[in-house]
Amino acid sequence: MSSQARELETLATSDYKFGWVTDIEQESAPPGLNEDIIRFISEKKNEPDWLLEWRLKAYRHWLTMTDPLKRKKSEQWAMVTYPDIDYQSIVYYAAPKNAGDGPASLDEVDPELLATYEKLGIPLEEQKMLAGVAVDAVFDSVSVATTFKETLAEAGVIFCSFSEAVQDHPDLVRQYLGSVVPHTDNYFAALNSAVFSDGSFCYIPKGVRCPMELSTYFRINAANTGQFERTLVIAEEGAYVSYLEGCTAPMRDENQLHAAVVELVALDNAQIKYSTVQNWYPGDIDGKGGIYNFVTKRGACRGANSKISWTQVETGSAITWKYPSCILQGDNSVGEFYSVAVTSLKQQADTGTKMIHIGKNTRSTVISKGISALLGQNTYRGAVQVLKGAHNARNFTQCDSMLIGDQCGAHTFPYIDVRNPSAQVEHEATTSKIGEDQIFYCNQRGISTEDAVSMIVNGFCKEVLAELPMEFAVEAQKLLGISLEGSVG
Amino acid sequence: MTGSKKNTRHTASNHTSWVQKFESGLNGQSLRALRQRAIADFDRLGYPTTADEAWKSVNPSALIRTDFEPAAPASLADAELEPFTYPDLQGIHLVFVNGHYAPEHTSDIPEGINIANLADVYDQPLVKAHLGKLAQTTDLAFTALNTAFMRDGVFIHVQPNVAVETPVHILFITTASEIPTISHPRNLIIADENSQLSLVETYAGTGTETYFTNAVTEIIARDNASVDCIRLELQGTAGLHVANFQAQLGRNSRMTFHDFTLGGAFVRNDVNAYMRGEGSEATVNGFYALEGSQHVDNYTLLEHAEPHCPSHELYKGILGGSSRAIFRGKIHVHQKAQHTDAYQQNENILLSDNARVNTKPQLEIYADEVKCSHGATIGQLDENALFYLQARGIPKAEAKRILLRAFADDIIGRVTLAPVRSHLSDLIDTRLEHIDAKDTA
Numbered sequence: 001m002s003s004q005a006r007e008l009e010t011l012a013t014s015d016y017k018f019g020w021v022t023d024i025e026q027e028s029a030p031p032g033l034n035e036d037i038i039r040f041i042s043e044k045k046n047e048p049d050w051l052l053e054w055r056l057k058a059y060r061h062w063l064t065m066t067d068p069l070k071r072k073k074s075e076q077w078a079m080v081t082y083p084d085i086d087y088q089s090i091v092y093y094a095a096p097k098n099a100g101d102g103p104a105s106l107d108e109v110d111p112e113l114l115a116t117y118e119k120l121g122i123p124l125e126e127q128k129m130l131a132g133v134a135v136d137a138v139f140d141s142v143s144v145a146t147t148f149k150e151t152l153a154e155a156g157v158i159f160c161s162f163s164e165a166v167q168d169h170p171d172l173v174r175q176y177l178g179s180v181v182p183h184t185d186n187y188f189a190a191l192n193s194a195v196f197s198d199g200s201f202c203y204i205p206k207g208v209r210c211p212m213e214l215s216t217y218f219r220i221n222a223a224n225t226g227q228f229e230r231t232l233v234i235a236e237e238g239a240y241v242s243y244l245e246g247c248t249a250p251m252r253d254e255n256q257l258h259a260a261v262v263e264l265v266a267l268d269n270a271q272i273k274y275s276t277v278q279n280w281y282p283g284d285i286d287g288k289g290g291i292y293n294f295v296t297k298r299g300a301c302r303g304a305n306s307k308i309s310w311t312q313v314e315t316g317s318a319i320t321w322k323y324p325s326c327i328l329q330g331d332n333s334v335g336e337f338y339s340v341a342v343t344s345l346k347q348q349a350d351t352g353t354k355m356i357h358i359g360k361n362t363r364s365t366v367i368s369k370g371i372s373a374l375l376g377q378n379t380y381r382g383a384v385q386v387l388k389g390a391h392n393a394r395n396f397t398q399c400d401s402m403l404i405g406d407q408c409g410a411h412t413f414p415y416i417d418v419r420n421p422s423a424q425v426e427h428e429a430t431t432s433k434i435g436e437d438q439i440f441y442c443n444q445r446g447i448s449t450e451d452a453v454s455m456i457v458n459g460f461c462k463e464v465l466a467e468l469p470m471e472f473a474v475e476a477q478k479l480l481g482i483s484l485e486g487s488v489g
Numbered sequence: 490m491t492g493s494k495k496n497t498r499h500t501a502s503n504h505t506s507w508v509q510k511f512e513s514g515l516n517g518q519s520l521r522a523l524r525q526r527a528i529a530d531f532d533r534l535g536y537p538t539t540a541d542e543a544w545k546s547v548n549p550s551a552l553i554r555t556d557f558e559p560a561a562p563a564s565l566a567d568a569e570l571e572p573f574t575y576p577d578l579q580g581i582h583l584v585f586v587n588g589h590y591a592p593e594h595t596s597d598i599p600e601g602i603n604i605a606n607l608a609d610v611y612d613q614p615l616v617k618a619h620l621g622k623l624a625q626t627t628d629l630a631f632t633a634l635n636t637a638f639m640r641d642g643v644f645i646h647v648q649p650n651v652a653v654e655t656p657v658h659i660l661f662i663t664t665a666s667e668i669p670t671i672s673h674p675r676n677l678i679i680a681d682e683n684s685q686l687s688l689v690e691t692y693a694g695t696g697t698e699t700y701f702t703n704a705v706t707e708i709i710a711r712d713n714a715s716v717d718c719i720r721l722e723l724q725g726t727a728g729l730h731v732a733n734f735q736a737q738l739g740r741n742s743r744m745t746f747h748d749f750t751l752g753g754a755f756v757r758n759d760v761n762a763y764m765r766g767e768g769s770e771a772t773v774n775g776f777y778a779l780e781g782s783q784h785v786d787n788y789t790l791l792e793h794a795e796p797h798c799p800s801h802e803l804y805k806g807i808l809g810g811s812s813r814a815i816f817r818g819k820i821h822v823h824q825k826a827q828h829t830d831a832y833q834q835n836e837n838i839l840l841s842d843n844a845r846v847n848t849k850p851q852l853e854i855y856a857d858e859v860k861c862s863h864g865a866t867i868g869q870l871d872e873n874a875l876f877y878l879q880a881r882g883i884p885k886a887e888a889k890r891i892l893l894r895a896f897a898d899d900i901i902g903r904v905t906l907a908p909v910r911s912h913l914s915d916l917i918d919t920r921l922e923h924i925d926a927k928d929t930a
Contacts (some may be wrong), residue, residue: 072540072541074534074537074542074543074628075540076542077540077542127901221527267818329804370854388842401852401854403854403856403859404857405857406824406827406857406858408823408855408857409853409855410852410854411851411853411854412850412852413851414850414851414861414865415847416846416847416848416849416850416865417546417845417846417847418837418839418845418846418847418867419844420839420841420842420870421839421841421842421844421869423839423867423868423869424866424867424869425866425867426862426864426865426866426868427848427850427863427864427865427866428861428862428864428865429850429852429855429862429864430861430862431859431862432860433857433858433859
């Protein structure tokens with residue numbers, strides 16, 4: 001027991017490896033939320049009237065909604081607890097000051113900022129040459145630099161910050177914004193629709209296979225800010241894109257809210273692969289600080305034979321509340337969800353997916369691996385719906401949980417709703433732990449306990465990690481190791 | 490009158506006075522505090538709505554919109570009870586008609602077991618000590634209603650070290666009535682240390698009109714006790730049935746529960762097995778075969794509070810017509826409950842285009858040294874198995890029936906009381922033929 005206490009102590013005092021603060025002058029709105037703030041954001045971004053109207057409509061709707069925490073107890077479903085969020089103390093807009101006009105090239109980006117990304121291990125310039133990954137980096141609320149724009153433009157791919165897209169491609173934005181996640185969807189999506197400050201926009205034209213993997217890196221830097229980014233990815237007929245997203249935040253004692261919305265649209269024969277590695281600051285062992293990650297992610301397989309695949313590795317955040325979903329509208333469309341969620345320290349995760357089968361012969365696969373350590377609470381919550389017209393729909397779901405230590409929890413809540421007799425739906429879940437015999441076996445062969453845990457956990461998650469693009473897979477494996485450091489005594 | 494009208498039309502003080510009036514019609518008021526607390530809880534909770542997590546995808550409006558009157562006593566001839574009894578079952582029989590005890594049907598009671606109508610024994614210390622302790626009213630509206638208006642039901646106390654060899658059969662029957670009626674059967678069963686009891690509960694209705702049975706059963710199995718329960722739901726075609734079954738298991742005790750739902754327009758079953766003693770074992774199984782617009786909701790909780798408790802759960806269903814089945818099962822493993830071995834499974838076969846299944850098997854686990862798994866399937870009959878039988882000269886319709894029967898047999902076969910098993914087997918055969926004929930027609 002004493003060795004475990006010691007481990008806890010080292011862990012509690014050890015640093016969150018991405019917890020530095022970048023010292024850049026910020027230009028921000030005063031804290032609080034009202035119609036004026038929304039007008040301020042909209043004006044700052046020089047937005048057209050329809051967008052301002054859309055924001056205000058969302059805001060007015062948000063005012064009529066009940067905070068999920070304040071619902072009647074019998075109506076609350078999420079397995080998370082947190083103190084009330086004071087929406088009036090959040091800063092809804094924060095931008096690095098000299099990014100006012102937007103950098104034309106990497107050279108114009110504040111060197112401090114670039115250094116931040118160096119520390120994170122995503123050197124923009126290096127990636128430009130080596131990895132061939134185009135990166136749209138979002139710093140707090142404003143997109144700082146987008147690399148590889150020209151290369152992409154040649155292929156006809158539009159990849160830019162959301163604000164730019166509003167200026168340059170208003171018709172596309174207007175057509176698709178809110179078409180997958182309407183502003184009425186849920187409390188946090190409504191809030192995001194009202195105050196979203198930036199994000200990424202991506203459009204792959206008909207028949208184009210995006211020549212490189214697209215990537216966005218999010219980081220919350222300023223204190224008391226919330227990050228409300230909005231991502232919209234559209235794959236036209238026969239298009240293909242692989243999109244990567246990574247996140248970190250500095251260490252702060254107070255909680256920060258992150259309420260993002262991601263919308264994906266896949267038309268006939270299009271494919272979108274969306275990968276996330278989320279490593280927001282998780283708070284400390286006493287549950288102090290950390291990000292509230294309340295995100296709405298949804299993809300619509302609108303066309304026949306389209307496919308949307310979500311892969312996520314969630315190791316950070318004090319609270320994760322996120323259900324990347326697929327609406328399988330087109331006949332023969334395919335939805336996939338691969339997830340690894342780690343909760344250690346005092347983290348809480350309530351995450352999973354929704355697969356809504358509407359079209360004929362639609363198929364979905366859900367593979368979820370949850371790992372809980374120390375005081376972590378990990379919940380898989382997933383819905384599979386087969387609507388009446390979804391003949392021959394097929395779903396396979398597997399949820400495995402691993403518990404490390406006897407203070408944590410692992411929960412599985414699948415919701416299955418089938419209205420078509422030709423559907424085949426299967427769900428299975430298991431719960432296990434790392435056996436002492438497994439550790440002993442490794443120790444005996446000269447492998448340290450730490451390495452053994454990392455090895456076993458990586459093996460446990462293999463099916464999901466294999467779905468990640470190469471660069472991310474390496475990072476994800478390391479992250480798993482770091483997150484679980486000190487959890488086995 | 491018994492608080493079953495739209496709650497918007499009623500005030501809390503109204504409800505309290507109803508309970509008082511109801512109570513004054515009974516002999517004795519020893520349950521006053523319990524009833525008052527229950528009605529206060531009901532007033533606070535209100536009727537459930539679909540926004541409640543525990544009632545999601547269920548539509549309880551049939552239970553709420555109708556104005557029910559308390560069911561009046563009626564007498565039935567033995568012949569009228571026959572369809573709901575088991576011909577070869579040599580047991581202790583108790584009959585309740587419209588929620589009222591019908592002592593004329595009670596058979597001889599052997600030694601070592603106390604059996605009484607609950608309403609006659611409110612003052613017994615055992616009843617006082619345990620009634621309402623397991624079936625809490627704080628968050629279950631219908632259990633609160635039952636507690637406020639409970640009257641007759643069965644009280645059983647099996648004395649320590651007694652194995653009751655004759656099974657106890659309790660029949661709750663509702664007769665045809667022109668106006669919708671409601672009854673609140675309430676049972677308390679205590680199996681003392683090292684005792685053994687086998688119990689069969691049958692809920693049935695003879696009419697085709699709407700009525701509402703709101704039953705609560707509390708079972709306490711003390712250390713090393715063994716309790717087997719079988720429950721048959723044979724409510725009438727328009728019968729509404731809400732039942733709460735709460736069992737608590739002592740050290741090294743075991744409890745099995747088998748539910749068979751064939752009747753009723755709306756059925757909601759809460760089944761809760763609370764493993765409070767180390768090494769106790771719970772088995773909860775269920776089967777439903779539905780047709781027409783039947784709506785069946787099984788809500789189960791297997792709660793592991795102590796180490797070394799195994800639990801097993803298997804619910805299977807066959808759905809025809811525009812029927813609807815909901816299964817929500819949860820395995821809850823407390824932090825202390827190391828070495829839990831729990832398994833939960835729900836399997837469904839959909840036979841018609843309009844049938845619908847919602848299933849939600851859940852695991853909530855706070856201990857690490859555990860083996861817990863669950864699964865759910867929704868599908869059709871296995872094409873290959875069907876083909877195999879057809880290839881051997883069995884007509885398709887017959888082959889289908891064989892496979893459906895085999896699917897059901899998985900649960901029927903687990904019933905240990907032979908007379909009940911064979912009767913059940915016949916009932917389910919008839920039902921399957923009926924569903925199948927309707928859906929292929």
